[in-house]
Amino acid sequence: MCGLSREAVYREIRSHYGGILMHPDVTEPVCNPWSVLNFLISPEEGFCNYWYESGGFYPPLIERYLRSVSDRILTGLFSVSADLASLGEGYDFFTVPPRSLLCHTGYLAFRCRLFGDGDPGFCLTPPNLDVRSGLLYMYFTRIRGVPVPDGQIYGLKTALVNNLATRNTERLIRCFSLILSTFGCDGLAGFDDELNCRDLIWVALQLSGITSCRVATTAPGRAELTADAGDTRYDIFFAVARQPGGEDLLLRKALEQAGDVRRCGDLSGITRFLRLAVVISAAEKSIVCWQLQE
Helix, strand or coil, rough: CCCHHHHHHHHHHHHHHHHHHCCCCCCCEECCCHHHHHHHHHHCCCCCHCCCCCCCCCCCHHHHHHHCCCHHHHHHCEEEEEHHHCCCCCCCCCCCHHHHHHHHHHCCCCEEEEECCCCEEEEEEECHHHHHHHHHHHHHHHCCCCCCCCCHHHHHHHHHHHHHHHHCHHHHHHHHHHHHHHHHCCCCCCCCCCHHHHHHHHHHHHHHHEEEECCCCCCCCCEEEEEECEEEEEEEEEEEEECCCHHHHHHHHHHHHHHHHCCCCCCCCCCCEEEEEEECCCCCCCCEEEEEEE
């Protein structure tokens, strides 16, 4: 199916439509049946964002939610806290807190308990690619006003999916540079450090429905993410040249980071690993050098 092995199809279904925990005492996440059934009806169309397109969408409430999270949207959007009482069902449509409604409609799911003074709270996150891509698209178009029309999103999605699948690195790098220039605007500090640049690339991968993960790190100057394409996983490392010159040295350092990569996440169906190091020019807002290793 979709040119993928059985294990890879299962992994993609979980990434796109799974991860849903509707109560903190539930330990086994489930998949969204609406999205899974729609995918099975037309698998040749790929892993589309069925929940976003289903009509189960509440633009005014979601806008309130998006405006309520932290200024650093790429962090705050994907990890919010709430106490159980605030997630109850004793509200009408006009008074319901956005987080409560989004939790009950599958846009937010329980992830873990947060212990502190008083009653424990809970960490809520969007459960899967289906939901995250919809929230990101609404944020950039409605909140930030970034001019990213549907046609451009579709073009980026097609280019990213095809170039990752065919391992066309030169065209993939051009896509990454276009992403940086498209999303790194309107007050977003996209070129201050490696983590910001990584997050902008990650946004585009999420919008494109590509399974990707930002790798947690506390090392200064280190930023890393993974992207899966069929049976291949890309480990991508970022370095930023804040001043002209020294790009080759930064590339070597990024390659050194790639040498001690640790495998994480769901590896079912993954049989090939590629490491890609890129150096981004803060002045040019594009990738100026890169190297791929197997």
